Amino acid sequence: MSEGERPLPRALHLRPSALAAVAVGGLLGTSARYGLGRWFPVESGGWPVTTFAINVLGALLLGFLLEALIRIGPDTSWRQVVRLGVGTGALGSFTTYSALAVDTDLLLRDGYLLAAATYALGTVLAGLLATGVGIALAARLGERRSTS
């Protein structure tokens, strides 16, 4: 095969190393979420504070991680493995949207309208704020690194 006929690189999501990074991260992120749910159970009808904390913390960490990686260098080699393993795998599966939606609907169904509204909107707004804080923290650390 001549140089000009080299096949296109395989799409990222078809590479075994990328899939393995996401799988291992997913294992850890899901276990952490499940463990926290067991340690800090919320009774039926209660405000789902555990899932709220998990989602907001995960949103902060993902904002920080992705911004930090962008500042360190291009999305290749170890940076890509970290992004896929820690970001897509671990933080992606640590946080959850389906539990947010189900818990909100169950609160609505049982007539806890205020809890449902504050939980759903509170999670989305706190998540946006947390992501912004994470990005700003990474940006600040990056500036300190480049000026020192």
Add this chain to the structure above:
Amino acid sequence: MIVVGVALAGSLGAVVRFVVDSALRARSGSSLPWPTVLINVIGSLLLGLLTGAVLFHDAPAEMLTVVGVGFCGGFTTFSTTSVDSVRLIVARRYGAACAIALGTLAITLVAVAAGLGLAAVW
């Protein structure tokens, strides 16, 4: 033992999310991160169905833990939606940011209600 099932199911959910999201983003000409919206909606519909099966048909709670907390939890993601929305805000695309942040919430709530409703009339 159930913790192993939850972890493996969550890992599988994360891998399926990664493959579906990457494949759709590669094909999509849209600048909006709608593949993640779709993933969250499908995962929420599935969790609504499973929750309904346990609530209305006495399906085993272990199934809900493994497939619901594990697979649906690992498949759907809150952090990516939050980052996607903030990136749109940073790009001054406020309408799109609102559509992703509040649209995902609204559609997943409807998806869960549809899942619960389907399970109830099954």
